[in-house]
Amino acid sequence: MYDRSQLMRGTLEGCILQLLHEKVTYGYEIVTRLQQFGFYELKEGTIYPLLLRLEKKQMIHAEYKTSPFGPMRKYYSLTPKGETLRIEFSACWAEVSNTVNAILHKGETEDEP
Amino acid sequence: MNHEFWQLKQENGYGEKHLKEKDYKTLCSLMDALSIARIGEVQREFIRKDLIGMADEAEHHGETLAETLGEEPNQWCASVIAAGMRAPWWEGLLNVLYEMVQFSLFISVWEWVETAAYQRNIFVCDFVAWTILGALCSCFINYIYPHFATKPGTKGVAYFGIAFISFFVFDHWLTKLGGPILPVEQWAVVAITATLLCLLWLMRRVHQTREYHRQKIEEPNYARSKS
Numbered sequence: 001m002y003d004r005s006q007l008m009r010g011t012l013e014g015c016i017l018q019l020l021h022e023k024v025t026y027g028y029e030i031v032t033r034l035q036q037f038g039f040y041e042l043k044e045g046t047i048y049p050l051l052l053r054l055e056k057k058q059m060i061h062a063e064y065k066t067s068p069f070g071p072m073r074k075y076y077s078l079t080p081k082g083e084t085l086r087i088e089f090s091a092c093w094a095e096v097s098n099t100v101n102a103i104l105h106k107g108e109t110e111d112e113p
Numbered sequence: 114m115n116h117e118f119w120q121l122k123q124e125n126g127y128g129e130k131h132l133k134e135k136d137y138k139t140l141c142s143l144m145d146a147l148s149i150a151r152i153g154e155v156q157r158e159f160i161r162k163d164l165i166g167m168a169d170e171a172e173h174h175g176e177t178l179a180e181t182l183g184e185e186p187n188q189w190c191a192s193v194i195a196a197g198m199r200a201p202w203w204e205g206l207l208n209v210l211y212e213m214v215q216f217s218l219f220i221s222v223w224e225w226v227e228t229a230a231y232q233r234n235i236f237v238c239d240f241v242a243w244t245i246l247g248a249l250c251s252c253f254i255n256y257i258y259p260h261f262a263t264k265p266g267t268k269g270v271a272y273f274g275i276a277f278i279s280f281f282v283f284d285h286w287l288t289k290l291g292g293p294i295l296p297v298e299q300w301a302v303v304a305i306t307a308t309l310l311c312l313l314w315l316m317r318r319v320h321q322t323r324e325y326h327r328q329k330i331e332e333p334n335y336a337r338s339k340s
């Protein structure tokens with residue numbers, strides 16, 4: 001069976017940047033939103049190292065804020081560097097997905113009379 | 114010198130106490146794995162804070178920290194290291210040196226007291242032998258078997274216990290090791306070791322403060338005054 005997680009992992013960074021472009025949010029909400037979009041098996045622990053890496057590369061900015069139920073939450077927002085990366089990712093993804101789709105559907109179009 | 118890093122450690126200790134038993138155990142195993150993985154002490158505290166936050170969030174949603182992680186502690190730590198969180202090599206060296214000298218100071222004071230009764234001189238070879246023993250203990254407790262002392266304060270007790278037992282085991286052997294290589298007065302050994310320890314402590318403190326400010330994440334002021 002094809003290992004879906006490998007494919008997902010490579011695109012996760014771009015998806016997180018896109019979610020952060022939409023709004024400032026925290027780890028659990030990022031995971032919930034990603035799950036809603038189809039990353040069903042994703043856990044907060046999976047995206048944490050990714051967020052750390054983006055934070056270290058100054059693509060995102062982290063800030064602690066109190067949550068409604070008490071403990072502090074780490075909120076992430078996009079930095080100008082992160083915004084550039086997001087735009088680059090979008091363009092790159094459009095190109096790659098077009099290429100892959102063209103190859104995958106090549107047979108279908110050739111079979112048509 | 115500021116105390117913010119120590120305040121962070123205290124806050125984490127406080128936060129840890131309020132976790133569920135299962136989450137606390139998961140957190141301990143994660144912190145053990147991180148300490149073996151040569152992640153810097155300051156970075157480790159920030160990760161600990163995030164993990165406590167994750168555990169709280171998980172509890173609020175009826176889950177455990179282990180479920181939220183979705184991976185085994187070692188595997189998860191490998192992902193964190195892959196994110197570029199490894200400490201510089203000299204930080205580990207500084208920590209081991211600090212613990213070695215700490216151990217040596219304890220032994221040299223002990224020998225000072227003991228030799229006053231038996232009229233035996235402390236030799237430089239004694240100092241070297243105790244330092245090597247200190248290094249071995251440090252490696253054992255911190256890297257080879259970190260589960261040996263995970264709860265707060267247990268590391269100090271472990272050091273004391275090992276030093277105390279090994280003193281009686283090795284003292285006889287050390288006395289027989291040969292004549293004085295460079296005979297030094299007992300008080301001089303204690304003074305040299307104490308000075309070295311102060312110097313290393315200062316170096317560690319400066320490094321920790323610098324790292325703390327480099328990695329610090331903004332938070333509301335009222336949250337800091339909470340503790």
